[in-house]
Amino acid sequence: MTKKRVLILCTGNSARSQMAEGLLRHDAGDRFEVFSAGVDPAANVRPEAITVMRELDIDLSGHRPKHVDEFTSQNFDYVLTVCDNAREVCPIFPGQTVTIHHSFIDPGNVPGSPEEKLEQFRKVRDQIREYLRTFPSE
Numbered sequence: 179m180t181k182k183r184v185l186i187l188c189t190g191n192s193a194r195s196q197m198a199e200g201l202l203r204h205d206a207g208d209r210f211e212v213f214s215a216g217v218d219p220a221a222n223v224r225p226e227a228i229t230v231m232r233e234l235d236i237d238l239s240g241h242r243p244k245h246v247d248e249f250t251s252q253n254f255d256y257v258l259t260v261c262d263n264a265r266e267v268c269p270i271f272p273g274q275t276v277t278i279h280h281s282f283i284d285p286g287n288v289p290g291s292p293e294e295k296l297e298q299f300r301k302v303r304d305q306i307r308e309y310l311r312t313f314p315s316e
């Protein structure tokens with residue numbers, strides 16, 4: 179069986195798309211070849227995302243935010259946008275790419291103490307995981 183290729187897009191590729199990449203690779207890596215990128219990548223993956231993913235034994239510490247331009251010449255079966263901004267500026271991919279959008283709030287924009295922020299990252303992580311259990315849902 180050939181693995182389906184999935185690109186997960188967000189604005190900064192520092193939290194939501196990175197968590198989604200890690201989760202889909204961990205939970206369904208036998209079915210999907212998974213990548214993530216941003217339309218305006220941040221300098222680093224958010225430490226809170228690394229922390230809450232480590233709680234699930236998924237290591238994002240070696241990940242780096244990547245620009246979507248690194249992938250525009252590649253073929254993907256699915257492009258999943260996980261924020262509204264990425265959906266609006268998502269490039270067109272060659273081939274028979276199915277684009278799916280499911281927006282998650284940016285946990286990095288939620289105010290609060292460090293522990294409250296981590297709790298928001300956990301909440302979004304868990305929402306992404308629940309959504310990916312039914313992916314693809316065309």
